[in-house]
Amino acid sequence: MMRNVFLAPSLLSADFLDVRSSIASLKGQHDWLHVDVMDGCFVPNITFGPGFVSALRKRYPSEVLDVHLMIEHPERLLEAFLDAGPDYLTVHIEADPHIHRTLSRIRERGAKAGVSINPGTPEELLRPLLPMVDLVLVMSVNPGFGGQSFIPSVMEKTKSLCRWREAGHYSYVVEMDGGIGGGNAAEIALGGCDVLVMGSAVFGAQDPALFLREIKLKVKEAIAHA
Numbered sequence: 001m002m003r004n005v006f007l008a009p010s011l012l013s014a015d016f017l018d019v020r021s022s023i024a025s026l027k028g029q030h031d032w033l034h035v036d037v038m039d040g041c042f043v044p045n046i047t048f049g050p051g052f053v054s055a056l057r058k059r060y061p062s063e064v065l066d067v068h069l070m071i072e073h074p075e076r077l078l079e080a081f082l083d084a085g086p087d088y089l090t091v092h093i094e095a096d097p098h099i100h101r102t103l104s105r106i107r108e109r110g111a112k113a114g115v116s117i118n119p120g121t122p123e124e125l126l127r128p129l130l131p132m133v134d135l136v137l138v139m140s141v142n143p144g145f146g147g148q149s150f151i152p153s154v155m156e157k158t159k160s161l162c163r164w165r166e167a168g169h170y171s172y173v174v175e176m177d178g179g180i181g182g183g184n185a186a187e188i189a190l191g192g193c194d195v196l197v198m199g200s201a202v203f204g205a206q207d208p209a210l211f212l213r214e215i216k217l218k219v220k221e222a223i224a225h226a
């Protein structure tokens with residue numbers, strides 16, 4: 001059976017003064033919308049709060065909102081982000097000493113739970129959490145900014161995660177985030193990733209919708225010929 005790969009444009013690279021036009025420029029060629037929440041502490045940048053996610057949810061009731069929390073102690077803001085109505089809510093393993101509790105709470109509130117891991121963190125740390133997550137987000141740049149270069153060594157993490165998923169009969173999807181574009185998307189999908197986040201490549205394209213269509217085709221062909 002043909003494997004599905006989802007494309008998730010990151011609003012970090014959208015026009016902050018006209019996010020609705022940025023979303024409209026995708027012309028429905030995307031699968032999810034990725035929302036990068038940064039606190040100026042876990043990462044050296046500040047972006048959106050729960051009010052932004054809530055406004056997105058109201059305006060786009062049927063979009064899949066994939067919310068990536070790059071914040072220290074996510075439990076402090078967890079209820080506010082859950083109230084905002086994300087589909088996926090992802091927290092960093094490096095940011096939360098009680099991540100088991102946080103992930104349980106996300107599922108308890110009816111959202112899908114994700115755990116993310118920085119390039120410098122070994123994936124073995126994820127193992128106790130794998131039965132309780134719907135998504136594992138592998139960072140392929142050090143988070144904080146769009147437009148950075150892809151770190152190829154993180155593909156090893158994808159391999160481990162696919163292997164562990166099969167062996168443990170888990171059901172999470174593997175998402176990759178950072179430095180993905182036309183030159184490497186197909187290869188990353190071939191490496192086992194189910195969801196590709198793309199910020200600058202999508203919103204920096206002349207025609208974001210056309211760009212997404214081209215990526216989809218490339219990914220589909222690569223998987224079909226694998």
Ligand code: DX5
Binds near residue numbers: 146178
């Ligand atoms: C990085 C963010 C990414 C970012 C990716 O901290 O988590 O989601 O938007 O941007 P690009 O695709 O430009 O590397």
Ligand code: ZN
Binds near residue numbers: 010
């Ligand atoms: Zn992200």
